[in-house]
Amino acid sequence: EEPALHLLEGLALLELHRPDESVQAFSDALTAADALLALAPGNVAALQARALALSGLAATAGDPDRAAQAAQAFTRAHAVTHAAGVAANTRRLLNAIASHDQSGTLAEVRAAQNP
Numbered sequence: 001e002e003p004a005l006h007l008l009e010g011l012a013l014l015e016l017h018r019p020d021e022s023v024q025a026f027s028d029a030l031t032a033a034d035a036l037l038a039l040a041p042g043n044v045a046a047l048q049a050r051a052l053a054l055s056g057l058a059a060t061a062g063d064p065d066r067a068a069q070a071a072q073a074f075t076r077a078h079a080v081t082h083a084a085g086v087a088a089n090t091r092r093l094l095n096a097i098a099s100h101d102q103s104g105t106l107a108e109v110r111a112a113q114n115p
Contacts, residue, residue: 003033003049010056011093014100018058026056047077048090049081055097055106062103071109 010025016082033050036043051073058066077090091113 001045003015003029003036003046003053005029006032006050007052007056007093010053010087011096014056014060014097019100023060024051024057024062027109029053030057042080044077044081044083045085047073047080048086051077052090052093052097055109058105058109059101060099062101062105064105065110067105070106072110 006025006029010029011024012114013019013025029049030053032052033046036046037050040046051070053058054070054073055061056064058070078087094106094110094113098110101107
């Protein structure tokens with residue numbers, strides 16, 4: 001739950017136009033997700049949170065390297081589950097993050113997640 005809470009905090013901060021603070025929340029989500037994945041590499045919630053946290057970091061910084069990492073993380077998460085509910089939730093959160101992507105860094109990532 002911790003990675004998801006940090007992720008939602010980051011998204012809320014983006015919605016409040018506080019991108020600098022959202023970077024810390026997305027970084028915290030990434031760290032928490034990585035800690036869970038070290039214990040259980042197939043943890044679907046942690047994989048989702050990791051991919052979305054990387055997307056948040058890419059969007060806030062306009063960082064194509066983070067966007068590429070996010071794309072890889074989404075591929076890894078998709079390899080673990082194809083559940084429709086998980087995919088829909090992931091798309092919804094990614095679209096919310098991408099709405100703050102001023103540089104278009106997440107365009108390809110978003111297109112791949114929104115077939």
